[in-house]
Amino acid sequence: MSAAAKRIVPLLDRILVQRVKPVERTASGIFIPEKAQQALNEGVVLAVGNGLVTKDGKNIPVNVAVGDRVLLPEYGGSAVKLGEEEFTLFRDSEILAKLNP
Template identity: 35%
Template sequence: MIPIKNFLTSTQTVKTTTQIFQNFFSSQIKSKENSKKQNEDIPIKPYFDKVLILKEQTINKTDSGIYIPDSIIKKVDRGKVVAVGEGRVNSKGIRGTLSVKKGDIVMLPHYGGDSIIYKGIEYLLFPETDLLGIFEK
């Protein structure tokens, strides 16, 4: 006979495993929420026609968990606009308006932009004219 003290039922094992996963994923979700709050409250205001962008990470894993090599992925560089400048002043002294606004998802060139690291998060600073387009929702 198996001693009852050392025997662990399958339902107890499932509960324990479920609790472990819930604790792990809830901490992951909280860290993502904190990083979102940091992104929204960034105290950097770009000058003139500059746009501050948080570049999106490329997903190289399918829904079923298979990793895709970088050589196969056709990368589209895109990012979320976090802050925008007030616009460039022309020769007549009139300030122009920008086409992008905070929260827009924009297409980025493969090269260029100035890298800014704030609280461990990398942002890119581009002139508005270097952006390739805006993704419509």
């Protein structure tokens, strides 16, 4: 994990995700222009909050853990940029699925 990602500590049911970068070259080594690259809705969880607290004071933990690969919605989340790196904060309920290795 980068130093920039360590500086961000999500609160409550929020999850810090870094999107997977699209493939820049084909298998034969040909570069793909940025406009032709497909945007991936996949990311890696870098940090998670403690979970949501109900009115009764009970803690509902988040459904993912650090290091999980997740399927993200096409739109949504809050973009965060520290230096040259870009991250996105999502709520636990916005994450579509957890991907198995």
